Amino acid sequence: xxxxxxxxxxxxxxxxxxxxxxxxxxxDLSTGVLNVLWEDGEFVLSRAVRGEPLPPLLTIAPTSLxxxxxxxxxxEHAYALREEVDSAWAARPLALVRYDGRPNxxxxxxxxxxxxxxxx
Numbered sequence: 857x858x859x860x861x862x863x864x865x866x867x868x869x870x871x872x873x874x875x876x877x878x879x880x881x882x883x884d885l886s887t888g889v890l891n892v893l894w895e896d897g898e899f900v901l902s903r904a905v906r907g908e909p910l911p912p913l914l915t916i917a918p919t920s921l922x923x924x925x926x927x928x929x930x931x932e933h934a935y936a937l938r939e940e941v942d943s944a945w946a947a948r949p950l951a952l953v954r955y956d957g958r959p960n961x962x963x964x965x966x967x968x969x970x971x972x973x974x975x976x
Contacts, residue, residue: 883951914963931961
């Protein structure tokens with residue numbers, strides 16, 4: 857059995873399904889600060905604020921440190937449908953990464969900013 861230290865668990869890493877190598881740095885959460893925006897008991901929506909020049913991201917992650925398989929499957933399913941999502945009306949997932957030992961679905965803040973300004 858492979859064990860990791862807490863510091864290794866905190867590093868964000870792409871899941872096996874995930875991200876082209878050229879955008880791995882863009883999806884790194886290890887230097888970011890997560891501000892919780894909403895929580896429903898199963899998932900938490902946060903804004904990941906990272907240093908310049910990286911833009912902030914929206915993250916959706918299980919609330920539990922040991923999420924149920926169904927919860928993880930919902931995140932993986934949402935990510936799998938990313939190409940089918942119309943970015944004119946919904947935030948398209950950018951990546952599915954592991955951070956703090958949990959899967960995190962990452963979304964661009966651009967969509968949210970457009971919606972708040974009324975441009976989308």
